[in-house]
Amino acid sequence: MKKTHYRTLWLSDIHLGNKDCKAEYLLSFLNNISVDTLYLVGDIIDMWQMTKQFRWPKAHNQIMHKFMQMSEQGTRIVYLPGNHDEPIQSYSGMVFGDIEIEREIIHTTAKGERYLVLHGDQFDGDVTLGRFQAWIGDKGYDLLLFLNREYNRFRAWRKREYWSLAGYIKKHIKGANAAIARYRKACCQRAKDLQLDGVVCGHIHHPESTIEDGVHYINDGDWIENCSALAEDMRGNLTLIHYLEHVEQSKITTLEVGSKTSKAA
Template identity: 75%
Template sequence: MKLTHYRALWLSDIHLGNKDCKAEYLLDFLNHVTVDTLYLVGDIVDMWEMTRQFRWPDAHNQVLQTFMRMSREGTKVIYLPGNHDEPLQSYSGMQFGNIDICREFVHTTAKGKNYLVLHGDQFDGDVTLGKFHGWIGDKGYDLLLFLNRWYNRFRQWQNNHYWSLAGYIKQHIKGANTAIARYRTACCQRAEKMQLDGVICGHIHHPEEHIENGIHYVNDGDWIENCSALGEDNQGNLSLICWTTQMQQHMSVTQLKPRAKTSKAA
């Protein structure tokens, strides 16, 4: 089996311990790649969910063991805790075994472009309209995941491949699109203040790339809805990866092509 090599790879929002985690898909993906630097961009373990109902299937344990094995075998692993694995934030700047823990990091690509890497929960205050709004969002998302779970069980019963119903519905909800736009703007503003070329994040389970005021925004997505990641090849090209699509169509990833910075209006 030919393995795809990445100079850097970004994974976020895996939510190990959550019943909607697509650990089997992630394991299949990890078995097809080699990586120099692996960024675990938050919400890797869903500690919130596990306080409500502890569950740790073998596939979830295998994912964690694979990360640890990669770190021992030469892959540099950097863990940037998010909100669902918030207890680990207090260990920022420390190292556990061969894994570095940090809240934010600046990654330099092979092309010399500098990207802020962070989970993204730092911008929750810029996205939500208050605690009630956030509660409504959580309950609505739980419903989306419930529908997504049963819809794909039905598709599996019909021998059809996985398809994210939750992602499709979310794209057609005006309020969700507004929140995504606010989040994107907040991320880009932080990178701009730091005089960086772009920002790489997760948190909102919405893989995409976008140029905003000359800042290259890339969200690597999740392994709850989209089974997506972000990779950098040895030439410094960034590519969003949708693993379920690649499994189905045996297609190569679509290369992202950041546009040149545009001049800002006075």
């Protein structure tokens, strides 16, 4: 089967080493694409979680090998560490093997539009009220992921597709949308100060593409809840990919083809 080719791909918040990482979905996605430039936009390895409990399943290791394989095959890879892989930030400006480490970078699309690329933890001060509130948020998010995990275990047992309960709950938590709006505004202000066309970030696990005060804001999402990525085609068009929707559509197509074949027989 022919692979889908992208000029550029942005992935963030994979959280390898975390039990909620959807590594199998990501590996399936990566095995069916090729890309010229890959931006790993932070929180790729969840070093926070691994200090609490070391966990490194086979699929997580396969993803790291896949990144190395892509690099060897000519994909330019830029790693922009976030808060969960913070120790790597100290290597900004260096190259390890063929992988570039940068805290932030400017990407120019095939259309000539310029986008600031960064994880987004740089703006935590604009979103949270302090360390205590951030700690409360972290513990609350752990609870959301626990509920999400157990709920989807039940759905799998019922042979139902994955659905982000955590994402649904977050949207209905008082103040969550306000925090997302503050984060979006801070990201766009940074891009505007640099006289850029837009910004690509991650960090808050909320995929989105919108215009904020004349600046194109794109959050490429995560592989904990949403299984999303941002892709640029060879013409410079930017598209948010929701991989689980692609999986479900493939299932429907397969069923339709199977049904037509049965009728023809």
